[in-house]
C-alpha cells in the first residue's frame with residue numbers, strides 16, 4: 001500500500017473514477033492538502049477519517065497528552081533541545097538552548113518530526129550520519145468569523161450555505177471550507193456562531209478571502225508544517241536511529257494522524273524497553289506492560 005497511489009489502489013479495487021476524483025481526491029485535499037496521487041496507505045487513513053462521529057474534547061485535544069503525562073508520573077522539563085551527544089559509554093547527553101546543564105540518559109526518544117524543513121537536531125559523535133528523509137507539506141489554516149459569500153458558491157441565499165465545501169481542482173487557491181461548531185453545541189444547531197475553517201496550501205490574500213466571505217469580523221491564521229509530502233519520493237523512516245535512540249514520528253511517512261502517533265509511540269516504547277533490559281512480558285512488570 002505504500003508503493004502504489006491511492007488512485008491506483010482504488011482503481012484496482014474496482015472503484016469508479018467519479019468516486020476517486022470527487023470523493024477520495026476531495027477528502028485527501030481536506031485531510032492532507034494533497035491528492036489521490038499520495039500512496040494508498042495514507043489515502044486509506046484519510047478516507048477512514050472522513051467517517052462521521054469523530055470526537056473532540058472540551059478544552060482541546062491537548063488535554064490528552066497533559067492527562068497522559070500526569071498519569072505516567074514522569075518528570076517534565078520544558079527545554080528546547082539543540083543537540084544529542086553520544087558518549088563513549090553508549091549513553092546520551094542532551095544540549096539545551098537555554099540551559100547549560102547536559103543531563104545523561106540511557107535512552108532518548110524523539111517525539112517530533114525531524115526533517116530538514118521541520119525541527120533539526122544536532123547529532124554529535126555518532127558513528128554515522130543520519131539520513132532523515134522527506135519534507136513536510138505546508139497547510140495554512142485560516143479561521144474566519146463571518147458569513148460565507150453565497151453568490152460565489154451559487155447558493156440561493158446565506159441560509160442555504162452548507163457546512164462543508166470540498167474541492168477537487170488541484171490548482172484552486174483553497175482546499176476546503178468547513179463550518180466549525182463549539183464542542184458543546186451540536187453541529188447544525190441554530191444560533192451557533194458562524195465560524196469557518198479554510199485550509200489552503202498558501203496564505204490567503206484579501207482578494208481570495210473576499211471571494212469566499214461576504215462578511216469578515218475576525219480572522220486567525222496558523223501556518224503549519226503539517227504532515228509529510230506524500231509525493232512517492234520518500235521511503236518510510238526508521239524507528240531506531242542508533243541503539244537507545246528512537247524516533248516515533250518515523251511512522252508519519254506511512255500516515256500522519258494521532259492514532260498513528262500512538263502506534264509509533266508503542267513500538268518505540270517496546271524497543272526502548274528491550275534496550276534497557278526491561279522484560280515487558282515479566283509478571284513483575286505487568287503494570288509497565290499495561291501502561292504501554
Ligand SMILES: Cc1cc2nc3c(=O)[nH]c(=O)nc-3n(C[C@H](O)[C@H](O)[C@H](O)COP(=O)(O)OP(=O)(O)OC[C@H]3O[C@@H](n4cnc5c(N)ncnc54)[C@H](O)[C@@H]3O)c2cc1C
Nearest residue numbers: 079080081082111112119139224226249256257258259261
Ligand atoms: C492542520 C492540521 C490538521 C490535522 N488534522 C488531524 C486530524 O484531524 N486527525 C489526526 O489524527 N491528526 C491530524 N493532524 C496531525 C496531527 O496533528 C499530528 O499527527 C500530531 O500532532 C503529531 O503529534 P506529535 O506529538 O508526534 O508531534 P507534534 O504535535 O508536532 O509535537 C512535537 C512537539 O515537540 C516539540 N519540539 C520540537 N522540536 C523540539 C526541540 N528541539 N526541543 C524540544 N521540543 C521540541 C514541539 O514544540 C511540539 O510540542 C493534523 C495536523 C495539522 C497540522
